[in-house]
Amino acid sequence: xxxxxxxxxxxxxxxxxxxxxxxxxxxxxxxxxxxxxxxxxxxxxxxxxxxxxxxxxxxxxxxxxxxxxxxxxxxxxxxxxxxxxxxxxxxxxxxxxxxxxxxxxxxxxxxxxxxxxxxxxxxxxxxxxxxxxxxxxxxxxxxxxxxxxxxxxxxxxxxxxxxxxxxxxxxxxxxxxxxxxxxxxxxxxxxxxxxxxxxxxxxxxxxxxxxxxxxxxxxxxxxxxxxxxxxxxxxxxxxxxxxxxxxxxxxxxxxxxxxxxxxxxxxxxxxxxxxxxxxxxxxxxxxxxxxxxxxxxxxxxxxxxxxxxxxxxxxxxxxxxxxx
Numbered sequence: 001x002x003x004x005x006x007x008x009x010x011x012x013x014x015x016x017x018x019x020x021x022x023x024x025x026x027x028x029x030x031x032x033x034x035x036x037x038x039x040x041x042x043x044x045x046x047x048x049x050x051x052x053x054x055x056x057x058x059x060x061x062x063x064x065x066x067x068x069x070x071x072x073x074x075x076x077x078x079x080x081x082x083x084x085x086x087x088x089x090x091x092x093x094x095x096x097x098x099x100x101x102x103x104x105x106x107x108x109x110x111x112x113x114x115x116x117x118x119x120x121x122x123x124x125x126x127x128x129x130x131x132x133x134x135x136x137x138x139x140x141x142x143x144x145x146x147x148x149x150x151x152x153x154x155x156x157x158x159x160x161x162x163x164x165x166x167x168x169x170x171x172x173x174x175x176x177x178x179x180x181x182x183x184x185x186x187x188x189x190x191x192x193x194x195x196x197x198x199x200x201x202x203x204x205x206x207x208x209x210x211x212x213x214x215x216x217x218x219x220x221x222x223x224x225x226x227x228x229x230x231x232x233x234x235x236x237x238x239x240x241x242x243x244x245x246x247x248x249x250x251x252x253x254x255x256x257x258x259x260x261x262x263x264x265x266x267x268x269x270x271x272x273x274x275x276x277x278x279x280x281x282x283x284x285x286x287x288x289x290x291x292x293x294x295x296x297x298x299x300x301x302x303x304x305x306x307x308x309x310x311x312x313x314x315x316x317x318x319x320x321x322x323x324x
Contacts, residue, residue: 005282006103008253014282015049017254021282021289022052029067031059032288039266050268054260054278054292060087060236068092068286077129078235087235089131092286097238100283101135102142104252108242109173109196116145116165120176120184121200122152131235132200136175159188166192173198175231178215179207185222198229198242212247212307232307236291238283241305248304254282257305259298274298274308 005021008014023043025032032055036042041053059065062085066072070092078087091097105112117140124130140148147165151158165172172195176184181199197219210218216228227245241249241257251257259275261267269275277295284291299305 005254005285006099008282014253014256017282018049018052018256018280018289019043019046021285022046024285025067025288025290028069029065029288031055031063031065032067032290035059049256049280050258052280052290053266054290055288056265056292057087057236057294059288060089061085064088064090065287066090066092067288070286074134075129076131076134076235077127079123079127079130088129089235089238089287091238096283096285097131097134098138100239100252100254101138104240104242105139107252108244108250112139112142113144114171115143115148116170116172117143117148118158118161118172118174119150120158120174120180121150122180123177123202125150125152131238132233135233135240155184155187159184159190162190162192162195166190166194169194172196175200177202178210181219182207182215182222185219189222189224191224195223195225196229197223197225198231200231200233216245234293236284236287237279237281238287239281248300248306250304256280256303257297257299259305260292262296262311265292271299271301276311277305277307 005017008017026036026043035055036053039053046052072090072092073094074091076089076091117136119136119140121133121136124133147161162172162174174195175198178199178201181197199219219228220226229245230243231240232249233240239252239255241251241255243249258278259269259273260278261269262276274296277293277297279291279293280289282289294311295307296309296311297305297307
């Protein structure tokens, strides 16, 4: 079943696989089973995606969320904020994560080998266990471009490389945290024609938080581009959604987002109504594919979603868009 999730062609196949994954995780995931039992939910009574319980994301901080007895191969951890505990995602089959982000990138951007990947992710490189660094390091390797790599402290070298690559028409992806991208354009202004600028969110306490529109306006002006792309991912997910600059994120075929009522967490809202975001990530086959996040947003009729902020008193997550 794990490999079939990446072959989903339509909504019917997604629904069928989601229900099958729910049954698998209900049976094999002690934490998720206990949560479902508290809600008096059993697979025999579930026939639609909307009826599946979504596990609050906080459980990744206090429990080992596993649907597999296999040996854990990787442990991804969130950075956490001062005084808060970090989330941990126990991964028993790292090939699922690799297949998810590689197929996801290809779905939205095409062949990775066409790109030079430049990464500006200083705060993630300062700690171990970052799923984002794991992904980007592999994308850098898969690009097979000698210029691809992480740029941590040498902003001048990065600026020079960006200009050189863009000038010769090389398709380039610069992926970075917001504060580092702002640092770069304060040092040098650009006029890029063949480069995608992708922010992964988060000022991480380094700068004042900005609303997305303000941040993107500054970055567009500084890099000389018409759009700023964004990546939406988190420690607890093995898939990513991407925005190509219109303020909405699109999911790969094996991932879906729905909104829940902020007053009644078990009620799924209709399209276009703002609420808490629940995520189905079928790549989370060996952990939990049904997660209630702390993000606020709304989902459009075509499945794309917007991020509008976060619940009060929730800690800031590194791989998210800015809070409003």
